[in-house]
Amino acid sequence: MTNKVKFAVIGPGNIGTDLLYKLKRSRVLEPVWMVGVDPTSEGLRRARDMGLKTTDLGVDGLLPHVREDDVRIAFDATSAYVHPENSRKLGELGVMMIDLTPAAVGPYCVPPVNLKEHIGKREKNVNMVTCGGQATIPLIAAVSRVQSVAYAEIVATIASKSAGPGTRKNIDEFTRTTAGAVEKIGGARQGKAIIIINPAEPPLIMRDTVHCLTEEPPKQREITESVHEMLREVQRYVPGYRLVNGPVFEGDRVSLFVEVAGLGDFLPRYAGNLDIMTAAAARAGEMFAEEMLR
Amino acid sequence: MTTRVTVHDMTLRDGMHPKRHRMTLDQMRTIARGLDDAGVPLIEVTHGDGLGGASVNYGFPAHYDEEYLAAVVPRMKRAKISALLLPGIGTVDHLRMARDLGVHTIRVATHCTEADVGEQHIKFAREMEMDTVGFLMMSHMNDPKGLVQQAKRMESYGANCIYITDSAGYMLPEDVRVRVDAVRQALEPQTELGFHGHHNLAMGVANSIVAIEAGANRIDAAAAGLGAGAGNTPTEVFVAVCERMGIVTGVDLSKIQDVAEDLVVPIMDRPIRIDRDALTLGYAGVYSSFLLFAKRAEEKYGVPAREILVELGRRGMIGGQEDMIEDTALTMAKERRS
Numbered sequence: 001m002t003n004k005v006k007f008a009v010i011g012p013g014n015i016g017t018d019l020l021y022k023l024k025r026s027r028v029l030e031p032v033w034m035v036g037v038d039p040t041s042e043g044l045r046r047a048r049d050m051g052l053k054t055t056d057l058g059v060d061g062l063l064p065h066v067r068e069d070d071v072r073i074a075f076d077a078t079s080a081y082v083h084p085e086n087s088r089k090l091g092e093l094g095v096m097m098i099d100l101t102p103a104a105v106g107p108y109c110v111p112p113v114n115l116k117e118h119i120g121k122r123e124k125n126v127n128m129v130t131c132g133g134q135a136t137i138p139l140i141a142a143v144s145r146v147q148s149v150a151y152a153e154i155v156a157t158i159a160s161k162s163a164g165p166g167t168r169k170n171i172d173e174f175t176r177t178t179a180g181a182v183e184k185i186g187g188a189r190q191g192k193a194i195i196i197i198n199p200a201e202p203p204l205i206m207r208d209t210v211h212c213l214t215e216e217p218p219k220q221r222e223i224t225e226s227v228h229e230m231l232r233e234v235q236r237y238v239p240g241y242r243l244v245n246g247p248v249f250e251g252d253r254v255s256l257f258v259e260v261a262g263l264g265d266f267l268p269r270y271a272g273n274l275d276i277m278t279a280a281a282a283r284a285g286e287m288f289a290e291e292m293l294r
Numbered sequence: 295m296t297t298r299v300t301v302h303d304m305t306l307r308d309g310m311h312p313k314r315h316r317m318t319l320d321q322m323r324t325i326a327r328g329l330d331d332a333g334v335p336l337i338e339v340t341h342g343d344g345l346g347g348a349s350v351n352y353g354f355p356a357h358y359d360e361e362y363l364a365a366v367v368p369r370m371k372r373a374k375i376s377a378l379l380l381p382g383i384g385t386v387d388h389l390r391m392a393r394d395l396g397v398h399t400i401r402v403a404t405h406c407t408e409a410d411v412g413e414q415h416i417k418f419a420r421e422m423e424m425d426t427v428g429f430l431m432m433s434h435m436n437d438p439k440g441l442v443q444q445a446k447r448m449e450s451y452g453a454n455c456i457y458i459t460d461s462a463g464y465m466l467p468e469d470v471r472v473r474v475d476a477v478r479q480a481l482e483p484q485t486e487l488g489f490h491g492h493h494n495l496a497m498g499v500a501n502s503i504v505a506i507e508a509g510a511n512r513i514d515a516a517a518a519g520l521g522a523g524a525g526n527t528p529t530e531v532f533v534a535v536c537e538r539m540g541i542v543t544g545v546d547l548s549k550i551q552d553v554a555e556d557l558v559v560p561i562m563d564r565p566i567r568i569d570r571d572a573l574t575l576g577y578a579g580v581y582s583s584f585l586l587f588a589k590r591a592e593e594k595y596g597v598p599a600r601e602i603l604v605e606l607g608r609r610g611m612i613g614g615q616e617d618m619i620e621d622t623a624l625t626m627a628k629e630r631r632s
Contacts, residue, residue, distance in 0.1 A: 151350075153349055153350050153351060155351050155614075155615075155617045157615060157617075157618075160407065160408060163411075165410075168408075168410045168411050168413070169410075169413060169414065171381045171382055171411050171414065172381070172385040172386055172387075172414055172415075174382075175382065175383075175385055176385060192349055194349065194351060194382060194383050194614070195382040196382055196612065196614045196615055197382070197405065197408050197411060198405075198610065198611070198612055198615070199405065199407040199408065199435075199610075199612075200609070200610030200612075201610075204609075204610070207617075207618070207621075209351070209617035209618075209621070211350035211351065211617075213350070244621060244625070245620075245621050245624040245625060246624075248620065248624070253350065255350075255620065257617070257620075257621040257624070
């Protein structure tokens with residue numbers, strides 16, 4: 001156990017708990033702290049049951065223990081509003097932040113596209129964009145590596161039951177951060193993001209639509225191949241990621257329609273939006289941990 | 295006691311749907327001036343899907359919201375201008391832009407069960423001291439008790455007016471009555487109440503009257519009904535009915551008839567009427583702006599629009615999910631081939 005990197009999770013909600021379930025299987029990461037703000041929180045209780053130390057005093061409750069417990073990575077699953085402060089406080093103690101909120105303090109990280117670029121940089125904070133970003137940006141990158149994309153737009157539809165208070169309060173941050181990463185990581189000259197929260201019962205599985213407008217007429221065969229290659233890449237850590245329809249080619253438009261079913265670790269299968277986020281964060285965390293152990 | 299209602303014009307916003315968001319600045323200016331002159335007190339101007347609606351998904355407009363608003367706002371003598379915003383599509387940045395251009399009223403539209411996604415935007419508009427409206431779309435998909443809960447949320451964020459919005463043109467008069475009545479009783483007395491109808495089952499005017507009887511005092515309508523689906527409540531008809539009933543709108547009946555007939559009908563790309571597809575929207579409870587997308591999918595994939603719309607209704611698709619129309623048509627076409 002001594003050769004694992006110890007980490008804390010901030011935010012014992014759905015995302016934080018699912019992340020814990022995923023990373024308890026890790027060979028390189030070991031969970032030690034769960035940080036919340038509500039003493040009656042279910043998530044804190046679950047973390048205690050799993051053998052973690054917990055605090056309900058927020059990040060301030062964790063700070064005095066960072067050194068003695070050797071916490072080197074913190075996953076922040078709170079909200080865009082509190083993340084900057086969490087990042088500042090833990091950053092001062094040398095803890096690396098993996099940010100699952102749309103705060104976008106650090107550089108964007110979409111593992112199948114740019115995880116390797118983060119190696120060796122000793123970054124203090126990386127941002128996991130948004131669920132919609134994780135589900136769509138790999139596909140935009142799959143198109144833009146074939147030819148120039150003038151404009152890309154994503155529509156993420158998630159089940160109402162999978163949209164926690166954080167997502168609801170941060171809806172503008174979702175659209176801004178996702179659009180920014182569609183450009184920066186997806187490689188589109190201009191990006192736009194739309195999110196829809198659908199209350200249907202039974203809850204619908206996360207759906208994502210990608211529309212790209214290419215500068216020159218789309219090279220259909222190359223784009224189709226590139227997209228299928230990228231799908232396999234994402235499926236390595238999100239097995240429920242699947243192309244439902246497309247690519248549709250119409251003029252300079254390329255459209256892709258995907259579905260994201262979760263693994264069902266802690267969250268129900270329909271919440272693929274949360275699953276793809278925690279799976280991406282876990283993948284990033286493991287890579288950074290391996291680097292720290294080297 | 296005289297009943298007074300505020301007519302809120304939709305021609306230049308909901309009317310953008312049947313125009314595929316391609317209205318010219320000149321058409322906007324001319325119609326807005328006609329409405330102002332007819333005494334319509336409040337006129338909505340934006341992309342059909344609200345501020346920031348310009349997209350592949352909903353259609354690229356002929357001009358951006360900034361240009362439309364800048365063209366219309368300074369030319370109004372009495373009328374105020376409103377702008378719609380759907381959280382998840384537009385952001386507070388768009389609200390700031392609209393306010394800077396002189397927009398008076400902000401309407402924050404959410405699905406009827408998801409009012410809390412509008413908290414940021416309602417609070418912002420309230421802080422800017424704008425007339426702030428919470429707009430509960432697809433209200434037929436929530437029961438009166440549920441709507442009360444959502445309406446109270448919007449009120450608590452700072453909305454001074456709440457709308458029951460029949461985006462699918464699905465509601466029958468009794469559906470409107472029970473919803474408006476429940477919300478009216480639950481909200482603060484100074485909070486205004488509005489109703490937005492679509493004419494897919496020819497209930498636009500009747501439903502608006504029922505809403506007024508149940509306590510609504512703002513009514514959305516469009517000249518010649520120019521709006522999504524079979525259109526909105528036609529303003530000229532609504533104003534005539536109000537006159538007969540002694541409800542005061544302040545709108546000049548002859549002038550609004552002329553706006554409808556002389557300015558709006560001539561710019562229609564196709565007649566606004568209850569064809570089989572628009573009727574299906576009302577019958578199956580489907581978001582009205584899906585209409586043209588379903589017709590285009592029929593043309594491209596050979597699956598009847600009516601069947602696509604019914605399937606979208608069955609799957610519980612809501613406002614904004616235009617991407618699912620092509621997706622559903624593709625899936626249905628695949629199933630038919632196999």
